[in-house]
Amino acid sequence: MNKIWLITKREYLTRVRNKTFLLSTFLLPLMIVLFIAGSILLSLQGKTRHRIAVVDANGYFKEYLKSDSSIRFDFSAGLDTLNYQQRGCTAVLIIPVLKEDQRTIYRLKYKKQLGLAGVSDLEGRISDAITDHLIFEKTSISREKLDSIRKSSDIAVLISFEDNGTTARASSQGLAYGIGYASGLLIYILTFIYGAAVMRGVMEEKTNRIAEVIVSSVRPFQLMMGKITGIGAVGLTQFLLWIVLIVGLAVIGQGLIPRDTWNEVQQMQQASAMGNASAAKAGEAAQQIFKVKSALDTANWGLILFCFLFYFIGGYLFYSSLFAAVGSAVNEDPQEAQSLMLPITMPVIFSFIVMSIAVQDPGGSLATWASIIPFSSPIVMMARIPFGVPGTVPWWQLGLSMLLLIVGFLFTVWLAGKIYRTGILLYGKKATWKTMLKWAFKA
Amino acid sequence: MDILQVRNLKKSFSEQIAVDDISFTLGKGSIFGLLGPNGAGKTSLIRMITGIFYPDEGEILFDGRPFHPESDIVHIGYMPEERGLYKKMKIGEQAVYLAQLKGLSKQDATKKVKDWFVRFEMQSWWNKKVEDLSKGMGQKLQFVITVLHEPRLIILDEPFSGLDPVNSNLIKDEIYKLAHNGSTIIFSTHRMEQVEEICDHIILMNKGEKILDGSVAAIKQQFKENLFSIGLEDMPASGSGDIDGAAEIGSQAFEVVGRKEGHLIVKIREGYGPNDVLKYFIGQGQGITGFMEILPSLNDIFIKLVEGTPLSRQFQPLTR
Numbered sequence: 001m002n003k004i005w006l007i008t009k010r011e012y013l014t015r016v017r018n019k020t021f022l023l024s025t026f027l028l029p030l031m032i033v034l035f036i037a038g039s040i041l042l043s044l045q046g047k048t049r050h051r052i053a054v055v056d057a058n059g060y061f062k063e064y065l066k067s068d069s070s071i072r073f074d075f076s077a078g079l080d081t082l083n084y085q086q087r088g089c090t091a092v093l094i095i096p097v098l099k100e101d102q103r104t105i106y107r108l109k110y111k112k113q114l115g116l117a118g119v120s121d122l123e124g125r126i127s128d129a130i131t132d133h134l135i136f137e138k139t140s141i142s143r144e145k146l147d148s149i150r151k152s153s154d155i156a157v158l159i160s161f162e163d164n165g166t167t168a169r170a171s172s173q174g175l176a177y178g179i180g181y182a183s184g185l186l187i188y189i190l191t192f193i194y195g196a197a198v199m200r201g202v203m204e205e206k207t208n209r210i211a212e213v214i215v216s217s218v219r220p221f222q223l224m225m226g227k228i229t230g231i232g233a234v235g236l237t238q239f240l241l242w243i244v245l246i247v248g249l250a251v252i253g254q255g256l257i258p259r260d261t262w263n264e265v266q267q268m269q270q271a272s273a274m275g276n277a278s279a280a281k282a283g284e285a286a287q288q289i290f291k292v293k294s295a296l297d298t299a300n301w302g303l304i305l306f307c308f309l310f311y312f313i314g315g316y317l318f319y320s321s322l323f324a325a326v327g328s329a330v331n332e333d334p335q336e337a338q339s340l341m342l343p344i345t346m347p348v349i350f351s352f353i354v355m356s357i358a359v360q361d362p363g364g365s366l367a368t369w370a371s372i373i374p375f376s377s378p379i380v381m382m383a384r385i386p387f388g389v390p391g392t393v394p395w396w397q398l399g400l401s402m403l404l405l406i407v408g409f410l411f412t413v414w415l416a417g418k419i420y421r422t423g424i425l426l427y428g429k430k431a432t433w434k435t436m437l438k439w440a441f442k443a
Numbered sequence: 444m445d446i447l448q449v450r451n452l453k454k455s456f457s458e459q460i461a462v463d464d465i466s467f468t469l470g471k472g473s474i475f476g477l478l479g480p481n482g483a484g485k486t487s488l489i490r491m492i493t494g495i496f497y498p499d500e501g502e503i504l505f506d507g508r509p510f511h512p513e514s515d516i517v518h519i520g521y522m523p524e525e526r527g528l529y530k531k532m533k534i535g536e537q538a539v540y541l542a543q544l545k546g547l548s549k550q551d552a553t554k555k556v557k558d559w560f561v562r563f564e565m566q567s568w569w570n571k572k573v574e575d576l577s578k579g580m581g582q583k584l585q586f587v588i589t590v591l592h593e594p595r596l597i598i599l600d601e602p603f604s605g606l607d608p609v610n611s612n613l614i615k616d617e618i619y620k621l622a623h624n625g626s627t628i629i630f631s632t633h634r635m636e637q638v639e640e641i642c643d644h645i646i647l648m649n650k651g652e653k654i655l656d657g658s659v660a661a662i663k664q665q666f667k668e669n670l671f672s673i674g675l676e677d678m679p680a681s682g683s684g685d686i687d688g689a690a691e692i693g694s695q696a697f698e699v700v701g702r703k704e705g706h707l708i709v710k711i712r713e714g715y716g717p718n719d720v721l722k723y724f725i726g727q728g729q730g731i732t733g734f735m736e737i738l739p740s741l742n743d744i745f746i747k748l749v750e751g752t753p754l755s756r757q758f759q760p761l762t763r
Contacts, residue, residue, distance in 0.1 A: 006543055014532070209527025213588075216493045216521040217544040219513075425495070427525075 003218045007226025011201065012233045025238045029245065050114060052122075053084040053092040061095060064129035071122070085111055093122075098130070176386040177359050183308055184355040184383035190312065191319050191348055191378070194235045198320040199337065201227045202327030202420070211424040220421035224328075225413070228320050235316065300389070307385050310402060315378025317409040319344065321416035328423030329431035336430060343433060351376035355383045362387040372401045374408030415440055444507055446471050446596055446627045447492065452501035454487050461487040463651035464501075469629070469644075471595075474622050476638040476659075477631040478741075479648035480749050485631055486524070488648070489598055492629075493521045506595070517546040520594035524601050524631075526585055528573045535560070535569035538588050545592040552591070559587040563613070579610045586614055590621060597621060598629045603637065615641065635742040645741070649749050663738040666747075669711040670700070670737040673720060676730030678705065694723045705732065 015021055053074045054061060062075045074089055084092040091110035098104050106126070108114075114122065135141065202224070205211040214223055326340045354376055358367035362384045371381035371393070381401050384393050418440035423431065447469040454462040461484045469475055479485050490496040492503065494512025503510035505518070529537055535556060542552035560566040563583050568576070576584065582605060590597060599618075603611050618641065622628055630642060638645060639659060647655035655662055696719035701708035709720060717734070724731060 003544060006540070010540055204529070205527075208529050209525050210529060211527070212490075212495065212523040212525055213521070213527065213541070214544065215495050216519070216523075217516060217541065 003222045004226045004229070007218070007223060008230040008233065011227055011230025015231070015234045016237065021234070021238075025241050026245075029242055050091065050112070050118065051089040052108075053079045053087065053089040054095070055079055055081070055092060056095045057097045058095060060133050061126075061129055064132045065125060070118075071125075081109055095126075173387075176362075176388070179304065179386040180359045180362070180383040181356070183304070183386070184352070184359070184379045187308075187312055187315055187379050187382055188348065188352045188355070190235065190239075191315055192345075194231060194316055195319045195323040195344070197234075198228055198231050199323040199327035199330075199341075201231055202324045202424075203330060205424055206328070206331070206427070215425065220424060221417040223424075224321075224324055224417055224420045228317070228324060228413075232313070232316055232320065236313075239312070300386075303389055304386055307398075308382060311378040311382050311405070314402070314405040314409060318374055318378070318405065318412050319348065321409065321412040325416040325419040325423070325436065328420040329426075329436050331427060331430070340431070340433065340436075347375040348379070351379040355380050358383050362392045368397065372397060372404060374405045377401045377405055444471065445469060445504075446506055448504040448507075449488075449492070450502050450504070452488070452491060452503065453499045454484075454491060454496065455499060460651050462491070462498075465648070465651075465653050466501075467646055467653065467656055469596075469627050471627055472622055472625045473643045474618065474628045474630060474641055476642035476645040477629050477648070478633075478635075478638065478645055478745065482650075483648040484651040485648055486600070489521070489523075489600065489629070489631065492596075493519055493598065517592060518595045520589040520592065520597045522585055522589040522597075522599045522602060524604075526581070528581070528585070528588075530574040531572055533570050533572055534565075534576070534584055537573065538584070538591065541588050542591050547592055555591050556587070559591060563587060578605050579607060582606055583610060583613070586617070590617070590626075594626065596627050596629070598631070600631045601633070602630070603632070603634070635740060635745060639741050647745065647748065654748055655744075659741070662741075662744065666739045666744045667736070668739065671697075671709055671711060671717060671720060672703070672706045672733070672735055672737050673709060673724065674706045674731065674733035675724065676732055678702070678707070694719075696720060696723060708737065 049070060049072060051072045051074060053076075054065065056062065056075070065073050067073050074084075074087065076087065079087060079089075079092070081092050081094065090112040091108060091114065093106065093108050095106040096104055098106075108119070108122070132146075135146065136143075205214060205223070218226075322344045323341075326337060326344065329340065330337045351370065354366060354370045358364070358370065358380050361367060367380060367384055370376040371384050381393075381398070385398075387393070389395070389398060419436045422439040423436070429435075445468050449468075450466045452462055452465045453460070463484075465484075465488060477485055477489070487496065491498050492510075494510070494516055505511075505515045528534075532540075538556040538559075539549065539552045542556065543549060547555070557566070560569065565580065565583065565587075568580065573581065573584070582602070586599075586602065589599070602614055602618075606614065618628055618630075630638070632638060642659060644658050645655065645662065646653060657665070695712065696715035697709040697711045699707050700710045711717065711720060717736070721731065721734065
């Protein structure tokens with residue numbers, strides 16, 4: 001035991017004292033933020049404005065199809081399917097005379113694709129236009145009345161509650177989705193990053209040719225465990241630093257909110273705790289903050305964080321031991337590693353795909369099974385948990401999943417240990433999973 | 444009390460038998476040579492003694508008790524042929540770390556490393572990384588790491604490879620000192636002249652089996668061919684067609700088998716002795732300039748015994 005501790009210390013200190021550690025700890029979240037911001041910016045910018053010429057046999061669409069920032073409708077006279085391009089349009093909409101009680105086909109001829117979203121948007125606008133026209137034709141309602149009715153129907157806000165039997169707590173589906181997806185994604189990314197780090201760490205003894213010297217002082221299993229826990233500790237440290245960073249930013253962010261606004265938020269919180277939401281009194285900013293805060297409060301953070309740590313560590317132990325086994329069998333050539341890694345990376349990627357489905361249907365049977373089997377549970381269960389324990393995820397499912405994960409990593413660590421002890425002393429022979437399993441089971 | 448006893452040790456890998464029923468005993472404070480061609484099984488044997496491999500059959504007794512790798516490994520120092528150190532790690536720190544893995548406390552290890560560094564004139568290199576060392580420095584460092592924890596059994600696999608004469612001498616002196624202080628040293632090499640010089644005792648392996656086991660002197664006696672070299676003032680001329688003038692010499696006692704500058708190499712026949720050779724030449728009125736027995740070199744013995752080993756055995760890959 002003592003030797004594992006010595007090795008863990010060395011692995012940890014060697015990596016933490018390295019400049020690249022600090023760099024990657026602060027760079028990675030920065031890159032993720034930039035990536036997200038960048039993709040949002042790009043998607044906003046990328047919206048091209050379509051100019052659609054309209055040839056309308058009915059004559060009333062001019063009234064109801066309004067141009068806006070994404071589509072500009074051109075109702076000029078003399079437009080037809082042959083000259084619309086010269087007139088500067090990218091598509092032409094041909095609407096024949098529409099008859100009641102019939103479904104008439106209207107056509108869109110385009111030079112430039114509108115895309116799936118664009119077409120369905122267009123369909124929506126046309127059908128709204130037809131509805132509007134029929135309303136005005138059949139009823140005597142005025143335009144102003146119709147518009148004001150539309151505006152004032154925004155009088156109800158939905159908040160969903162989870163029925164736990166004794167208590168019901170407010171839950172935010174959107175938030176659960178967000179946290180679930182983010183946690184699952186994070187574990188997915190971290191599994192790859194630290195798994196690869198373990199593999200490279202294990203190869204260190206081979207490439208430095210020091211394996212035999214070390215193995216004459218400690219058992220191979222101790223060396224492997226030392227590496228796994230050392231690198232895992234580095235991962236945890238990085239993770240904790242990120243938490244500190246986020247909390248720090250949040251505190252700074254809160255500090256930037258002006259005093260009065262903050263007081264208003266406090267008042268609203270007190271008011272809602274007493275049962276009446278006096279939203280009308282507070283200002284815009286305070287309302288927004290209040291909304292965000294109450295949404296965040298719906299999540300059971302204690303449980304989520306605890307489970308995240310459990311599944312992060314459990315998933316790490318499960319997968320990194322397999323990465324260690326691969327690293328021990330490889331002979332310095334990173335190409336060999338690629339083909340051996342495949343049986344490990346496949347389940348991880350598969351888990352991620354299942355997770356994306358699970359966040360949309362957290363109670364479904366696919367999500368349930370995938371959150372219990374150790375291969376996929378770290379990623380999938382973390383996606384399900386924010387939706388509510390024990391609501392969406394009954395206690396027995398959580399318990400079984402955790403138990404199986406523990407059994408799972410005990411097994412993979414044992415298996416890896418057997419492969420590792422042979423692999424690190426062997427040079428020159430190309431290993432396949434078949435030979436590696438032979439090492440493990442021939443005892 | 445013998446430091447190591449190996450009895451009927453066997454080890455096979457899926458393709459061949461690496462160690463086939465080997466037994467021997469090593470006493471304390473001596474220097475043993477472990478010899479054999481490539482593929483003989485030396486490395487597998489060593490790995491079993493150091494607890495890296497487990498034998499299929501047989502037993503190992505360390506200091507009279509059954510060998511228990513976990514606890515006995517601290518008394519063993521091993522310098523493998525495949526030399527390696529963490530390249531990016533500083534050498535002082537690394538030596539201390541490796542000593543700690545052997546069970547030394549940090550203070551103890553640090554002190555000992557410092558002492559050795561001073562002895563080998565390496566103290567100013569404490570903070571250098573391994574990759575910055577010259578080859579000779581690296582070897583010295585490796586040696587220090589191997590013997591730092593004062594092991595009772597030291598196994599050195601080709602310790603002099605790549606060392607210049609000065610450093611070779613340094614290591615050689617250290618080896619003598621260690622043996623003198625009671626450590627037993629197993630020294631594996633292909634360089635026979637070193638073995639003759641340094642070792643008291645040798646074990647020769649071939650194809651997994653033990654072929655020779657004894658002191659250097661005893662083995663040479665065992666394989667001697669009764670060859671002697673006699674220096675003559677007046678070398679007999681070689682006759683045409685005759686081998687080195689053998690026909691010129693009419694003696695039953697010996698035959699001439701070779702000649703060198705001023706010397707004849709003679710082989711004394713069964714039943715005769717060195718005096719008979721001297722008597723003959725003195726009787727001839729020859730002036731004797733020198734006379735000594737030619738004992739076979741270990742190199743010759745090695746080749747003689749091992750010749751005929753299929754080359755393929757050297758290249759069998761080990762699968763475990």
